[in-house]
Amino acid sequence: MAQQPPPRPEEIERLLASADPEFGYRRLTGPFATAAAVVAVGMAAFHLYTAGFGTLLALKQRAVHLGFVFTLVFLLYPMRRRHAGQSFFGWWDAALALAGLFCVGYLLWHHDRLMLQAGQLGRTDLLVGALGVLLVLEAGRRVMGVLPFIAAALLAYPFIGEHIPGLFAVRRFPVERVIEHMWYTTEGVFGIPLGVSATYVFLFVLLGAFLERTGLGQLFVEVAMALAGWMHGGPAKVSVFSSALLGTVSGSSVANVVADGVFNIPLMKRLGYHPRFAAAAEAATSVGGQIMPPVMGAAAFVMAEFLGVPYLTVVQAAVVPALLYFVSLFFVIHFEARRLDLRGLRRDELPDLRRTVVRKWYLVIPLLVMVLYLVRGFSPARAAFMAIALAAAVHLVTCARERRLREYPRDLWGMLEYGARNALTVALACAVVGVIIGVVTLTGIGNALVAVTTLLGRHNLFLTLVLVMVACTIIGSGIPTTATYIILAALAVPAIEALLPAKGPEVAPGVTVSQIAGHLFIFYYGVIADLTPPDALAAYAAAGIARTAPFPVSLEATRHALAAILVPFAFVYSPELLLLSGSWPDQLVAVASAITGIVFLSAAVAGYLFGPAHPLERLVLAGAAVVLVLHNPWLDAAGLVAAAGAAAAQLVRRSSTAPRTSGASAGLRRERP
Numbered sequence: 001m002a003q004q005p006p007p008r009p010e011e012i013e014r015l016l017a018s019a020d021p022e023f024g025y026r027r028l029t030g031p032f033a034t035a036a037a038v039v040a041v042g043m044a045a046f047h048l049y050t051a052g053f054g055t056l057l058a059l060k061q062r063a064v065h066l067g068f069v070f071t072l073v074f075l076l077y078p079m080r081r082r083h084a085g086q087s088f089f090g091w092w093d094a095a096l097a098l099a100g101l102f103c104v105g106y107l108l109w110h111h112d113r114l115m116l117q118a119g120q121l122g123r124t125d126l127l128v129g130a131l132g133v134l135l136v137l138e139a140g141r142r143v144m145g146v147l148p149f150i151a152a153a154l155l156a157y158p159f160i161g162e163h164i165p166g167l168f169a170v171r172r173f174p175v176e177r178v179i180e181h182m183w184y185t186t187e188g189v190f191g192i193p194l195g196v197s198a199t200y201v202f203l204f205v206l207l208g209a210f211l212e213r214t215g216l217g218q219l220f221v222e223v224a225m226a227l228a229g230w231m232h233g234g235p236a237k238v239s240v241f242s243s244a245l246l247g248t249v250s251g252s253s254v255a256n257v258v259a260d261g262v263f264n265i266p267l268m269k270r271l272g273y274h275p276r277f278a279a280a281a282e283a284a285t286s287v288g289g290q291i292m293p294p295v296m297g298a299a300a301f302v303m304a305e306f307l308g309v310p311y312l313t314v315v316q317a318a319v320v321p322a323l324l325y326f327v328s329l330f331f332v333i334h335f336e337a338r339r340l341d342l343r344g345l346r347r348d349e350l351p352d353l354r355r356t357v358v359r360k361w362y363l364v365i366p367l368l369v370m371v372l373y374l375v376r377g378f379s380p381a382r383a384a385f386m387a388i389a390l391a392a393a394v395h396l397v398t399c400a401r402e403r404r405l406r407e408y409p410r411d412l413w414g415m416l417e418y419g420a421r422n423a424l425t426v427a428l429a430c431a432v433v434g435v436i437i438g439v440v441t442l443t444g445i446g447n448a449l450v451a452v453t454t455l456l457g458r459h460n461l462f463l464t465l466v467l468v469m470v471a472c473t474i475i476g477s478g479i480p481t482t483a484t485y486i487i488l489a490a491l492a493v494p495a496i497e498a499l500l501p502a503k504g505p506e507v508a509p510g511v512t513v514s515q516i517a518g519h520l521f522i523f524y525y526g527v528i529a530d531l532t533p534p535d536a537l538a539a540y541a542a543a544g545i546a547r548t549a550p551f552p553v554s555l556e557a558t559r560h561a562l563a564a565i566l567v568p569f570a571f572v573y574s575p576e577l578l579l580l581s582g583s584w585p586d587q588l589v590a591v592a593s594a595i596t597g598i599v600f601l602s603a604a605v606a607g608y609l610f611g612p613a614h615p616l617e618r619l620v621l622a623g624a625a626v627v628l629v630l631h632n633p634w635l636d637a638a639g640l641v642a643a644a645g646a647a648a649a650q651l652v653r654r655s656s657t658a659p660r661t662s663g664a665s666a667g668l669r670r671e672r673p
Helices: 008-018 030-053 059-077 091-109 110-117 123-144 148-156 156-161 174-181 191-212 216-228 234-246 253-270 277-290 298-307 311-340 355-375 380-401 405-424 422-443 443-458 463-473 481-491 495-500 513-528 537-546 550-560 565-571 582-606 614-629 632-657 662-671
Strands: 505-509
Touching: 030 059, 030 191, 030 380, 030 405, 059 091, 059 123, 059 191, 059 405, 059 422, 091 110, 091 123, 123 148, 123 174, 123 422, 148 156, 148 422, 156 174, 156 422, 156 614, 174 422, 191 298, 191 355, 191 380, 191 405, 191 422, 216 234, 216 355, 234 253, 234 277, 234 311, 253 277, 253 537, 277 311, 277 513, 277 537, 277 550, 277 614, 298 311, 298 422, 298 481, 298 513, 311 355, 311 513, 311 550, 311 565, 311 582, 355 380, 380 405, 380 582, 405 422, 422 481, 443 463, 443 481, 443 495, 463 481, 463 495, 463 513, 463 565, 481 495, 481 513, 495 513, 513 565, 565 582, 565 614, 582 632, 614 632, 614 662
Parallel strands: none
Antiparallel strands: none
C-alpha cells in the first residue's frame, strides 16, 4: 500500500487546533497581525527589562503581566473555537481587551489606596474587581476549555456552602469579601501561580522560543538520529533521545510532539511501522519533556515557589525520575521492536554525528550558560535573561555565517512574538487556577478534602497515593499540567504528607525530602495525564500527524508508559532517588535497583526479554520489577532471582527454537494491527 505523504504545516495546525484549545488561535493578517505582534513584542520587552533591571512590586508585576495576557488572548483567540483561523478580530474582541486593560490599569492606578483601605472597598472598586474576575474566566474559556468552568463552579461555593451538609459546610461569605479576596489581594487571581508566571515562567518560555528558532531543536534531532537511528526500532528510539533533549528547552508536551513528530512519525510509517505505534511512541516520549531538567514544565517553577526552595533543588530532585521515565520508554520500545522485528535505518541514511556537532556546537552555549548561572546560585530569572541574550547573539553569528544579516532584526522580532504567544496558556492557567486557590484559602475547603482523602485511603499511604494518582489523571484530563499541579498541591499533597512514615532530612528550613517527593508525585502524574484517555492532548496531536484514530493512540501510548507510571511510587518509598538524602553509595544502589526494575517491567509490558514471554513469565517479571523499584534489600535479591529464572526460561526456549525468517518478520511487521 502506498504511503501517505506527511501532513502539510497548515494541516498540522488545523489538526492541533481540533485536539488542543491552545492551538485554536486566529491566523491574523494585515493590520490585525501587526497590532497583535506589537503587543506580544511589548510583553516580551517588559519581562526582559524587569528580569535584567529589577521587577516591580509583586501585585504590580503580576497586574502588568495579566494586562498583556488579556490583550493578546482576546485579540488572538475567537469567542468560538470553530472560528479558529480567522484573519481578523472583531470590535467586541477589542472591547474585551480594553476592558481587561481598564481593570488592570484601575488596580495599578489605585494600588496604594486599595492597600491602605483593605476591607473598605467602594462600589466602583467592587464592580471593577467583579469584571476582572469574569474576564479571567472568559479568557480562560477561550484558551483552555474546562478549567474555567471548574473555577466558576467553585466560585459559587462561598455563597452556597452553608447549605452543604457534613465536612464541606462553610459559613456564607459576603460578595464584597469574595471580590476583594479574588482581585485585590495576592491570594486569588494575583496569587503565587501568576507571580511565578510573571517572573520566571514567561522568561523560560521565551528562552525556549529563542533556542528553538536558533536551530538548537534541530541539532538535538540530528544528534538523536545519529545515536539511535540504526538500532532496532531506531526511529522510535530517536524520539526518546530527541524528546529528552528537546525537553531541556521546551516544557510543553504538544509542542514537543509537533517539533519532533512531524519528522519521526512519517519516517516510522515509511519504514513499515503501524501508524498507531508511531504516534503512541512519539506521544509517550514527548510528554517526558515536562519532567526533563534543566528547563522543566512551568509547574516546576511553581513547585519551587510553593516549597520555598531554590529551583535548582527541584531540578536535582527531578533528574533521576526523568532518567527512569526515558529509560522505561527506551526499553519498552526496544523490546517491542525486537518482538516485531522493527528495523532501523541504514548507516548511510543517518547524519554524521561528528560533522553535525562540529558545525553547530555553539548553539548549545546559551543552555550551558543558563545551567551554570543556576548552579552558581543566581535566580532563575537572571539565568534565563542571560541565556536569552546569548541566544540572540548566537543567532546573530548564524545569520552572519549564512550571509543573511539583513534578516536578523525580523528574526529577532519573530522570536519575541513567538515566545509571548507560547506563554499565554501557562499564564492564563495560573490566573484561572488562582480563583480556585482563592476559594480554598478563603473557605478552608482544603482541610475537608484532606480529611476525606485520608479517610478513603484508610490512613494507608499506598491507597492514598493510588487515590491521588487517579485524581491527577482525572483532573489533568484536558487541563494544563500547571493547573493540575497547583490544584492538587493545595488539596492532595497535605494528605500524602500526613501519612509519610518519616519526614526525613530538611533540604531547606521547614522543607523535607518527603515533602518534595509528595509535590513531585503530583507533578509527575499531572504530566502523564496528557497521555491517558479520554482527553490525551499529546496523543491526539500525534494521532493527527500520523493520520490515525486518536483514542487507540492514547491507549497505546498509555501502555508504552506503564513502566514509567511506577516511578513516582518509587521515589516516595525510596527518597534516595531524589538525590537529596542518604549517602552517595545508598543513592547509587537505589538508582541501580530502580533502573533494573524498570527494565524488567518494560519487558513485562512488551512481552519480550530475550524472546517472546509467556503470561506467567510476564507476571514474574512484573513482580520482580515492583520489588526492585520500591527497593528493599532482601526483596531486591528475591526479585533478581525471580527475574533471572524468567530470563533463563526464555534463553532455553530460544536456543531450542529455529529463528524466524526475515520474510516472516517483515510480514509480522507489516500486518501488526
